[in-house]
Amino acid sequence: NAGVTQTPKFQVLKTGQSMTLQCAQDMNHNSMYWYRQDPGMGLRLIYYSASEGTTDKGEVPNGYNVSRLNKREFSLRLESAAPSQTSVYFCASSESDRQPQHFGDGTRLSIL
Amino acid sequence: RKEVEQDPGPFNVPEGATVAFNCTYSNSASQSFFWYRQDCRKEPKLLMSVYSSGNEDGRFTAQLNRASQYISLLIRDSKLSDSATYLCVALSGGSYIPTFGRGTSLIVHP
Numbered sequence: 001n002a003g004v005t006q007t008p009k010f011q012v013l014k015t016g017q018s019m020t021l022q023c024a025q026d027m028n029h030n031s032m033y034w035y036r037q038d039p040g041m042g043l044r045l046i047y048y049s050a051s052e053g054t055t056d057k058g059e060v061p062n063g064y065n066v067s068r069l070n071k072r073e074f075s076l077r078l079e080s081a082a083p084s085q086t087s088v089y090f091c092a093s094s095e096s097d098r099q100p101q102h103f104g105d106g107t108r109l110s111i112l
Numbered sequence: 113r114k115e116v117e118q119d120p121g122p123f124n125v126p127e128g129a130t131v132a133f134n135c136t137y138s139n140s141a142s143q144s145f146f147w148y149r150q151d152c153r154k155e156p157k158l159l160m161s162v163y164s165s166g167n168e169d170g171r172f173t174a175q176l177n178r179a180s181q182y183i184s185l186l187i188r189d190s191k192l193s194d195s196a197t198y199l200c201v202a203l204s205g206g207s208y209i210p211t212f213g214r215g216t217s218l219i220v221h222p
Contacts, residue, residue: 031208042214043156043199050208058209090155097208098144100201103155 002026006091006104013081013111021076021107023091031094032074033058033101034066036087043090049074050097081111115139116202118213125220129190133216135200136182142202142211145183147174150197150215159185159198190220 004025013019025032034046045058049068063085065077074093078085088108092101115138125131137145145162160167162174162183173186183200197215 040214043212045209048208056208088153098203098205100144100146100158100161101210102158105155 004091004093004102004104006089006107008107009105010108011110013078013109015082015111017081017111018077018079019081020078021089021091021109022073023075023104024073025091025093025102026072027093027095027102028071029093029095029102030071031096032068033092033094034064034074034076035090035092036060036085037090037106038087046076046089083111085109086111115211116200116213118198118200118216120214120216122217122219125190125218127190127192127220127222129220130186130188131190131218132184132186133198133200133218134182134184135213135216136180137200137202137211138181139202139204139211140181141204142181143205144203145174145176146201146203147172147183147185148199148201148212150199152197156199187218190218192220192222194218195220 007022033048035043047066049055052071091104094101117136147159148156149159150156166175171188175184199215200213202211
């Protein structure tokens with residue numbers, strides 16, 4: 001079972017470049033999430049999609065955009081990357097608001 | 113003040129020891145609780161759900177105390193492979209935004 005798949009696993013960008021992080025789940029989950037994790041900061045929610053067709057801001061949405069392409073896929077876009085966005089990004093999905101989340105194995109992003 | 117608080121540790125214990133972590137939550141509307149395990153530079157992985165009646169999975173026992181608003185995780189007969197960071201999570205029905213604690217680091221040494 002693939003679960004939650006994230007691509008790419010590693011990426012190095014220059015300041016000002018743009019890129020899209022991809023996430024897909026095969027568990028037929030309704031809700032999907034994007035987090036970033038920095039040392040000492042824990043997981044911080046960037047955006048989430050409670051169901052197909054909806055997206056909402058989380059704790060740290062500035063500098064990011066998302067698209068819930070269909071039920072399976074939820075992408076995160078950095079329009080103009082900044083060094084402060086250097087982080088590990090995790091995508092997660094859950095069946096509902098009361099069910100646990102399942103995480104992808106992360107994208108390690110460095111912005112120079 | 114973060115809504116879910118955990119002692120960051122590290123908890124440094126010998127193999128075979130019993131260790132317990134607590135996690136306090138401030139939102140009384142929280143309804144679902146979970147423990148995750150996260151290895152260094154890896155994704156969080158669901159360890160177990162936490163039920164009001166308490167639940168056990170092998171060497172791991174989770175408890176919920178709604179009156180005092182905390183959940184606990186007990187690990188018996190610790191193994192070297194239990195070394196990791198343990199995250200607690202609280203969910204409020206209808207919110208869709210889970211609240212993660214920052215994690216408790218466990219180091220099991222020979």
